[in-house]
Amino acid sequence: MDADKQICGREPDGQFVELAVEVFAMLADATRVRLILALRDGEQSVNHLAEIVDKSPAAVSQHLAKLRLARIVSARQDGQRVFYRLENEHASKLVTDAILQAEHSLGGTPRHHHSQNEATA
Numbered sequence: 001m002d003a004d005k006q007i008c009g010r011e012p013d014g015q016f017v018e019l020a021v022e023v024f025a026m027l028a029d030a031t032r033v034r035l036i037l038a039l040r041d042g043e044q045s046v047n048h049l050a051e052i053v054d055k056s057p058a059a060v061s062q063h064l065a066k067l068r069l070a071r072i073v074s075a076r077q078d079g080q081r082v083f084y085r086l087e088n089e090h091a092s093k094l095v096t097d098a099i100l101q102a103e104h105s106l107g108g109t110p111r112h113h114h115s116q117n118e119a120t121a
Contacts, residue, residue: 026070027094031055031063036086036095039073043085 027033034053038044050057064084067073072091076083086092103110
């Protein structure tokens with residue numbers, strides 16, 4: 001079991017800590033977070049993503065290129081149109097968890113705890 005922890009880099013001195021920091025740095029941009037949220041439901045074109053995040057297609061393309069280099073998203077070209085999708089579920093989970101953590105900063109009981117309390121009541 002300890003061998004699994006070392007392989008996965010889950011220890012403070014693990015080999016993937018620096019790479020994890022790079023992932024967090026890549027996600028430290030509101031437009032990129034919005035793009036990941038928009039891609040949770042599947043593949044989207046650059047133009048459609050631009051409408052969703054209210055940015056120009058050129059700006060969205062630049063953000064997507066960075067996410068692609070980080071292997072967070074992948075692209076598929078269909079003629080003149082480029083479609084993007086999440087490479088795996090991990091970035092979506094990170095963003096979701098960050099938003100849930102952000103709800104805690106507002107004080108009081110976060111919304112996501114309300115639904116858990118109602119389900120157990």
